[in-house]
Amino acid sequence: MTDSETGLSGSSRTFRLSDIRPTTRRRLSRGASYGVALIVVLLVVFLTDWDKIQRNFFNADVASDLVPAIFRALGNTLLYTLVCFVLGTLLAVVFALMKMAHGPARWFAVAYIELFRGLPALLTIFAFAFMIPIAFRVRLPGGTLGGGLIALVIVTSAYNAEVIRSGIEAVPKGQREAARSLGMPHLTTMLHVILPQGLRIVIPPLTNEFVMLLKDTALLFIAGLTAAERELTTFGRDGMTTHGNSTPLILAAVLYLIVTVPLTALVGKLEKKLAVKK
Amino acid sequence: MSPRPGLPSRLHARDTPDPSAPPIQVVGLRKSFGHHEVLKGIDLTVERGEVVCVIGPSGSGKSTLLRSINLLEWPTAGQVRIEGIDVLDPDVNLDRVRTRIGMVFQSFNLFPPMTVLRNTTIAQEKVLGRSRSQAERVGRDMLERVGLQDKIDAHPSQLSGGQQQRVAIARSLAMNPDMMLFDEPTSALDPELVGEVLEVMRSLAESGMTMMVVTHEMGFAREVGTRLIFMDDGLIVEQGLPRQVLSDPQQPRTQLFLSKVL
Numbered sequence: 316m317t318d319s320e321t322g323l324s325g326s327s328r329t330f331r332l333s334d335i336r337p338t339t340r341r342r343l344s345r346g347a348s349y350g351v352a353l354i355v356v357l358l359v360v361f362l363t364d365w366d367k368i369q370r371n372f373f374n375a376d377v378a379s380d381l382v383p384a385i386f387r388a389l390g391n392t393l394l395y396t397l398v399c400f401v402l403g404t405l406l407a408v409v410f411a412l413m414k415m416a417h418g419p420a421r422w423f424a425v426a427y428i429e430l431f432r433g434l435p436a437l438l439t440i441f442a443f444a445f446m447i448p449i450a451f452r453v454r455l456p457g458g459t460l461g462g463g464l465i466a467l468v469i470v471t472s473a474y475n476a477e478v479i480r481s482g483i484e485a486v487p488k489g490q491r492e493a494a495r496s497l498g499m500p501h502l503t504t505m506l507h508v509i510l511p512q513g514l515r516i517v518i519p520p521l522t523n524e525f526v527m528l529l530k531d532t533a534l535l536f537i538a539g540l541t542a543a544e545r546e547l548t549t550f551g552r553d554g555m556t557t558h559g560n561s562t563p564l565i566l567a568a569v570l571y572l573i574v575t576v577p578l579t580a581l582v583g584k585l586e587k588k589l590a591v592k593k
Numbered sequence: 594m595s596p597r598p599g600l601p602s603r604l605h606a607r608d609t610p611d612p613s614a615p616p617i618q619v620v621g622l623r624k625s626f627g628h629h630e631v632l633k634g635i636d637l638t639v640e641r642g643e644v645v646c647v648i649g650p651s652g653s654g655k656s657t658l659l660r661s662i663n664l665l666e667w668p669t670a671g672q673v674r675i676e677g678i679d680v681l682d683p684d685v686n687l688d689r690v691r692t693r694i695g696m697v698f699q700s701f702n703l704f705p706p707m708t709v710l711r712n713t714t715i716a717q718e719k720v721l722g723r724s725r726s727q728a729e730r731v732g733r734d735m736l737e738r739v740g741l742q743d744k745i746d747a748h749p750s751q752l753s754g755g756q757q758q759r760v761a762i763a764r765s766l767a768m769n770p771d772m773m774l775f776d777e778p779t780s781a782l783d784p785e786l787v788g789e790v791l792e793v794m795r796s797l798a799e800s801g802m803t804m805m806v807v808t809h810e811m812g813f814a815r816e817v818g819t820r821l822i823f824m825d826d827g828l829i830v831e832q833g834l835p836r837q838v839l840s841d842p843q844q845p846r847t848q849l850f851l852s853k854v855l
Contacts, residue, residue, distance in 0.1 A: 487700075487702075489698060489700050489702035490702060490704065492665050492696075492698070492702065493696075493698065493702035493703075493704070493761075494704075494716070495665065495688075495691065496663050496665060496691055496694070496695075496696035497691070497692070497716035497720065497764070497765070497768060498688045498689065498690075498691040498692035498716060498720040498721075498768065499688070499716055499719060499720055500688050500720075503719050503720070507715060507719060508704055508715075511706055512704075512705065512706060515706070
């Protein structure tokens, strides 16, 4: 039986969602999503054992135990990051220039960059901390930590070499031509004209690499750090084991975020500023 | 540097400018990009003090010819002699020869991170070995010559196109070049800024500078040029006194080109 047969057409035809005005529909759907969110929050609040969470993740007693030492770990994280970034970036400039040259220098740079970008950083750290010292019976300066740091310098240089090369290639070729026509030799042109401009272009991606490296220092745990050498993650993990509690990891996480979130925001700002200049 | 006594002077002679030789001498110059031959055998001698203007349709090889003279483009065949020096000889210090050839580009190519003054001093210091104060004195003089003494501390991005091009000229002049190459120096400029650049070039020509100018400015070529060269399809088609070539071209291709641009 259809509506028309029963004589009900017009007054009570089937209700369709599209009959509601668009503004009303939008308001309804937003209201529904707030409602669902509220229900989820209430469920979480009532069904969670807050005591347990506080005891395991936000334990004030455990936290106060960690307080002076965790800043040393934060200091180590920052120190390792800075050292690896500075050395890695200097090395990256050399490899970027080598990759843009011709002949064996270029082949070597290509192989180096592909190798260390292709391997997991963890494996490279392990190789330099243990495999290479054992295989060749050498002691790297700084022991296993030194080996791990060398590995991070190498990994950073491989990544940053590509970033820097892209920056150098983004400098208009007229800059090189102007410098060369003034009689500047190749290297002088690179160092005084091209590199300063190329590096400026890649400040945002390099800051990004810095944040990545900061997090990658956590991988140094595999090098087996002594108490004084520990960085944030290792410190948090050790604290978790000794206290049988997750508060140390939460604290470490908060300290990471205090450093990385402003840095990431800075990258966004720098990118905008450079985009405006163009 | 003088040759050491007892050594054969041959090596020395190869690298030393000969004041009696023509500033620019090009013989049988050819240049190909891949399979495309842009220059098909150019013979050209520019004497001291000449202002040679080069005109021709786009793609005729004018810019490539100019860029082959200071070897921004490496010729496929032929000879390039600068003040008697065979610059294609691998034993010749090309950078040293280039300091004597000023070059001005269509797109200015100033160094953006540097101030106007620094643009004029960096090559003096790094290439000629002048002290900072000496280089700045020369730089200031040259910037005054192009009328930009009050823009010394500005950055290129703060200047108009015409001002940027005048800085570029000052930057080249600061190296005390024996000759100047201009590659369409006013083509990127707004029409109202063309005059100030041509004015600087005119005074430079009047001072006796040897110049080679690739240009579309027929008025400049007529009034300032001492010789006009018309190029088409990688060859010099016609050359002579600018007035003569412009008003009474002999070759059909020159006539066709001039009928389109004049």
